[in-house]
Amino acid sequence: MAKCPVCGLEVRIPEDAMPGELIEHDCGTLLEVVEDNGVLQLRVFEGDMEDWGE
Numbered sequence: 001m002a003k004c005p006v007c008g009l010e011v012r013i014p015e016d017a018m019p020g021e022l023i024e025h026d027c028g029t030l031l032e033v034v035e036d037n038g039v040l041q042l043r044v045f046e047g048d049m050e051d052w053g054e
Contacts, residue, residue, distance in 0.1 A: 002042045004029060013040050 001010045007027040017023075019035045022045055032045040 002040070004031065005042065005044055011042060013042065 002013055003009065004011050004025045004027060006029045007025070009025075009027065011023065011025050011031065013023070013033060017033045017040060019033055019040070021033045023031045023033065023042070025031055030045040031042040032047075034041050034043055
């Protein structure tokens, strides 16, 4: 388990998660899965959400 960098609560990263995936935490923060030395971690997503349906 990882901790949310905003609220500090635990966040479950799915076993099949890949770097770049987005996870919405219970506190409403959108988190991005990143890999650091082979370990999956979370950081606050700062990118733009694209709407591919348009």
